[in-house]
Amino acid sequence: NAGVTQTPKFRILKIGQSMTLQCTQDMNHNYMYWYRQDPGMGLKLIYYSVGAGITDKGEVPNGYNVSRSTTEDFPLRLELAAPSQTSVYFCASSYIRQSNQPQHFGDGTRLSIL
Amino acid sequence: GEDVEQSLFLSVREGDSSVINCTYTDSSSTYLYWYKQEPGAGLQLLTYIFSNMDMKQDQRLTVLLNKKDKHLSLRIADTQTGDSAIYFCAVFSGNYGQNFVFGPGTRLSVLP
Numbered sequence: 451n452a453g454v455t456q457t458p459k460f461r462i463l464k465i466g467q468s469m470t471l472q473c474t475q476d477m478n479h480n481y482m483y484w485y486r487q488d489p490g491m492g493l494k495l496i497y498y499s500v501g502a503g504i505t506d507k508g509e510v511p512n513g514y515n516v517s518r519s520t521t522e523d524f525p526l527r528l529e530l531a532a533p534s535q536t537s538v539y540f541c542a543s544s545y546i547r548q549s550n551q552p553q554h555f556g557d558g559t560r561l562s563i564l
Numbered sequence: 565g566e567d568v569e570q571s572l573f574l575s576v577r578e579g580d581s582s583v584i585n586c587t588y589t590d591s592s593s594t595y596l597y598w599y600k601q602e603p604g605a606g607l608q609l610l611t612y613i614f615s616n617m618d619m620k621q622d623q624r625l626t627v628l629l630n631k632k633d634k635h636l637s638l639r640i641a642d643t644q645t646g647d648s649a650i651y652f653c654a655v656f657s658g659n660y661g662q663n664f665v666f667g668p669g670t671r672l673s674v675l676p
Contacts, residue, residue, distance in 0.1 A: 542607075
């Protein structure tokens, strides 16, 4: 049972480059989330999706884009990488977005923008 | 919006009890969670408590909730070196777009 899988695990980008962080889950969860984790700041929600074809902004969406063409996949796109986007990115999923349904997390993608 | 606060660091001796504290602002929060993050890994759900409960015990873990003061704590009995990790308090906030709000995390260091 793979759960939530993120690729790549590590990446270094130059300023202005673009890349896509991949996230896939095999639990048939409807809800998927992208967070960024900065030291001492906890997790900030970037985007979330309540199902295929539906996405919405979280707390810190600027500089990112997402798509949800299938239930399983929820890629996060950085179009013009900036140093402020250096962070650890976590993808998570849950069956439904109710308070008693905890989220399942991937192992993260560590991204450095130089 | 919702604010969730935690102290950033805690050090304890192996075998002692650890108490990690969390405060939150949204009184409508119904479920409160504790997650554990080990180095290089994602967040792993440890336990959670419903807001109509005062306490929940799960083996070495005890969660205490003071709803009046909006204060949540996680007690780890007989702390082991394997408990060294970052512990996140998370709140499901009905007043914040029906989303989870995480605290900054408490880094627990267990000294031999």
